[in-house]
Amino acid sequence: xxxxxxxxxxxxxxxxxxxxxxxxxxxxxxxxxxxxxxxxxxxxxxxxxxxxxxxxxxxxxxxxxxxxxxxxxxxxxxxxxxxxxxxxxxxxxxxxxxxxxxxxxxxxxxxxxxxxxxxxxxxxxxxxxxxxxxxxxxxxxxxxxxxxxx
Amino acid sequence: xxxxxxxxxxxxxxxxxxxxxxxxxxxxxxxxxxxxxxxxxxxxxxxxxxxxxxxxxxxxxxxxxxxxxxxxxxxxxxxxxxxxxxxxxxxxxxxxxxxxxxxxxxxxxxxxxxxxxxxxxxxxxxxxxxxxxxxxxxxxxxxxxxxxxx
Amino acid sequence: xxxxxxxxxxxxxxxxxxxxxxxxxxxxxxxxxxxxxxxxxxxxxxxxxxxxxxxxxxxxxxxxxxxxxxxxxxxxxxxxxxxxxxxxxxxxxxxxxxxxxxxxxxxxxxxxxxxxxxxxxxxxxxxxxxxxxxxxxxxxxxxxxxxxxx
Amino acid sequence: xxxxxxxxxxxxxxxxxxxxxxxxxxxxxxxxxxxxxxxxxxxxxxxxxxxxxxxxxxxxxxxxxxxxxxxxxxxxxxxxxxxxxxxxxxxxxxxxxxxxxxxxxxxxxxxxxxxxxxxxxxxxxxxxxxxxxxxxxxxxxxxxxxxxxx
Numbered sequence: 001x002x003x004x005x006x007x008x009x010x011x012x013x014x015x016x017x018x019x020x021x022x023x024x025x026x027x028x029x030x031x032x033x034x035x036x037x038x039x040x041x042x043x044x045x046x047x048x049x050x051x052x053x054x055x056x057x058x059x060x061x062x063x064x065x066x067x068x069x070x071x072x073x074x075x076x077x078x079x080x081x082x083x084x085x086x087x088x089x090x091x092x093x094x095x096x097x098x099x100x101x102x103x104x105x106x107x108x109x110x111x112x113x114x115x116x117x118x119x120x121x122x123x124x125x126x127x128x129x130x131x132x133x134x135x136x137x138x139x140x141x142x143x144x145x146x147x148x149x150x
Numbered sequence: 151x152x153x154x155x156x157x158x159x160x161x162x163x164x165x166x167x168x169x170x171x172x173x174x175x176x177x178x179x180x181x182x183x184x185x186x187x188x189x190x191x192x193x194x195x196x197x198x199x200x201x202x203x204x205x206x207x208x209x210x211x212x213x214x215x216x217x218x219x220x221x222x223x224x225x226x227x228x229x230x231x232x233x234x235x236x237x238x239x240x241x242x243x244x245x246x247x248x249x250x251x252x253x254x255x256x257x258x259x260x261x262x263x264x265x266x267x268x269x270x271x272x273x274x275x276x277x278x279x280x281x282x283x284x285x286x287x288x289x290x291x292x293x294x295x296x297x298x299x300x
Numbered sequence: 301x302x303x304x305x306x307x308x309x310x311x312x313x314x315x316x317x318x319x320x321x322x323x324x325x326x327x328x329x330x331x332x333x334x335x336x337x338x339x340x341x342x343x344x345x346x347x348x349x350x351x352x353x354x355x356x357x358x359x360x361x362x363x364x365x366x367x368x369x370x371x372x373x374x375x376x377x378x379x380x381x382x383x384x385x386x387x388x389x390x391x392x393x394x395x396x397x398x399x400x401x402x403x404x405x406x407x408x409x410x411x412x413x414x415x416x417x418x419x420x421x422x423x424x425x426x427x428x429x430x431x432x433x434x435x436x437x438x439x440x441x442x443x444x445x446x447x448x449x450x
Numbered sequence: 451x452x453x454x455x456x457x458x459x460x461x462x463x464x465x466x467x468x469x470x471x472x473x474x475x476x477x478x479x480x481x482x483x484x485x486x487x488x489x490x491x492x493x494x495x496x497x498x499x500x501x502x503x504x505x506x507x508x509x510x511x512x513x514x515x516x517x518x519x520x521x522x523x524x525x526x527x528x529x530x531x532x533x534x535x536x537x538x539x540x541x542x543x544x545x546x547x548x549x550x551x552x553x554x555x556x557x558x559x560x561x562x563x564x565x566x567x568x569x570x571x572x573x574x575x576x577x578x579x580x581x582x583x584x585x586x587x588x589x590x591x592x593x594x595x596x597x598x599x600x
Contacts, residue, residue, distance in 0.1 A: 003509075005188050016198055017198070017199060017203035017205070018193060018194045018195065018196040018197075018199065018205075019194065019195055019196060019197050019204075019206070019207060019208060020197070020205070021194075022172070022194050022195075023207075033250070038239075043168060044168045044169065044171075044172050045168065045169055045172075046167065046168040047167055047168075047169050047170075048167070048168060049166075049168065050242060051242070053169070054169075055167070055168075055211065056174075056211070056214045056246045056249065057169060057207060057208070057211025057212075058169060058211075058214070058247065060210035060211065060214065060251070061205065061207025061208075061210065061211070062207075062534045064195055064207050064210065065207070065208045068206075069257075072472055073158060073297070088319075092200060092528075095253065096206045096251075096253050097252070097253060097547075097570070097575055097577065097596055098250065098251060098252045098253065098548065098577070098594075098596055099206065099210065099250070099251045099253075100248065100249070100250045100251075100400050100444060100550070101246075101249045101250075101251075102247070102248045102249060102420065102427055103246050103247060103420075104419055104420045104427070104446060105247065105249065106245075106350055118545070119212075119402065119404055119439075119442060120402065120403075120404045123213070124575070124598070125574070125575060125598060127404070127547065127548070129275055129442070130226065133478055134188075139169035139419075142419060142429070144400065144402060144442070144444065146402075146596055147334065147342070148549055148574070148575060150576075225397065232589055237383055243309055247397075247425055248418070248427065248444075248445055249399070250550050250568065250594065252570065252594060252596075253570075254569055254577070265447065267422075269554055269589075269592060270397070270551065270552065270553075270554045274425070274448070275423045275425060275448060276395055277397065277398070277422070277552055277554070277594070283474045290593070291567075292569060292579070294398075294550065294552060294592070294594065296548075297447055298396055298424070298425060300424075313599060316499075317496065317497055317498070317499060317505070318493060318494045318495065318496040318499065318505075319494065319495055319497050319504075319507060319508060320497070320505070321494075322472070322494050322495075323507075337529075340492075344468045344469065344471075344472050345468065345469055345472075346467065346468040346469060347467055347468075347469050348467070348472075349466075349467060349468065349487065350542060351542070354469075355467070355468075355469035355470070355515045355516060356518075356546045356549065357469060357507060357508070357510055357511025357512075357514050358469060358509055358511075359506070360508065360511065360514065360549065360551070361505065361506070361508075361511070362507075362569065363505025364506045364510065365507070366507075386479035391581035392500060392501070394552065395556075396506045396551075396553050397466070397552070397553060398550060398551060398552045398553065399506065399510065399550070399551045399553075400549070400550045400551075401546075401548060401549045401550075401551075402547070402548045403545065403546050403548065403549075405546075411508055423457060423482070443486070
């Protein structure tokens, strides 16, 4: 199996994760250099119904997911042999150690696009920086996450 | 209206916030010294269906909410006159500036209890520390949040 | 007095701050859009004498300083009248609320250049992102700081 | 060699680290459950000479050091055989991945006491929480640090 197929399979698997499915969040770019995840506005994601803005937890979820995806892309990129069992084992170890979310603007928009890039790469720990914008390009949040990758 | 009634009203309002409602998270202690929020396990909150554990975004949501609640309790505690209009205005300014989440153990359990305490109090900014445990007392996550309060 | 003179005065004042002076750190660019501070390697700044690398606290100091400088530049930029007394009062309120430091590579080099940009601007709180590189352009650290500005 | 002797040696080694020596910071409790480091006020550590308070970088240095010390104590505690070469190798891998500092009160006092405890322990990564108080017991700062330990 080649890397493209693996990325496709992992991508489909993640869209089915219950809480991702609930938010309607899915991977739109899955590359070890940059990943992107997207979700659309839904009224059930509101955290402040006076101001009608996203719950901060939704924003944190999107940032954490985007960072995890880019960390996974790096695990896949760096694996020597494309053995699905070994890969599954490595991906099962993937976990967030800590996450910082910086809320910049109220979460308003029709669609929310979150990108992630690795800033520290290692065999055990990876650190990623994330950004969330809406469809107008307004910058809603920044994130920094530290992930266990091995 | 006295403070107890206000806390009750604000509490009920927050349980109806769509994303809180989706998680089934609600306030169980609302005091300026310590607040507590709780939610029960639901399959839709899963972030890793191989390991069957909560999504990290659910944990971040609970921590952010608990911190926001204790920040609100401090706004209510420090308000001089219990004027609902003035209070609503102040509460509408409440917002998370940044949030750090430290994931300690996999999110497993039947119920999740998150407590929050203010560590820095001011007229403009408050900082809170949060802890999430499950019903067995296992410590699942720590959080630190900085909130705009005025 | 014009803004250029004020920036020059504030810059000189900050270079004399005892702990900045001890590190030999000073402002090389002071603008509300981006600021830069620099310091040179000194053996006394070592935190690990086996590996001969900077102490993590030195890196955190440089990041915090750069972020504070860009927050100050924004206070100066946004002040309506250039009244030195009012400005001094505003600058005296400047303080770091929280700071996240991400250590990317060991702190080695001859000179360390730290830049900062505002990512959230407000009348009370500002959030800045910082980056530290050495003279070869190697990326040593990232930082995110939340500052009280009013 | 027994653990007590090792702790004593590591302690003495760390007091000689140039930047620790510059701050006059040293270990006063070195245990895998809790560590403590102390330093006294010195005029050269000032970051704001109008208000005469510690530089935020000094506070971050003390928090980072205390967290690193408790992470080291855990490496020593968990090592199976007390082989100095193996221990040195493990300790040389110790490094801060990220550090959050929460500044609670201005850094004033005669002596500053920083304690640290492990909140997440693992063979590769450890997370510690730190607190800095002055000699009157006033709480000056909180910290959370993620450390590479293997």
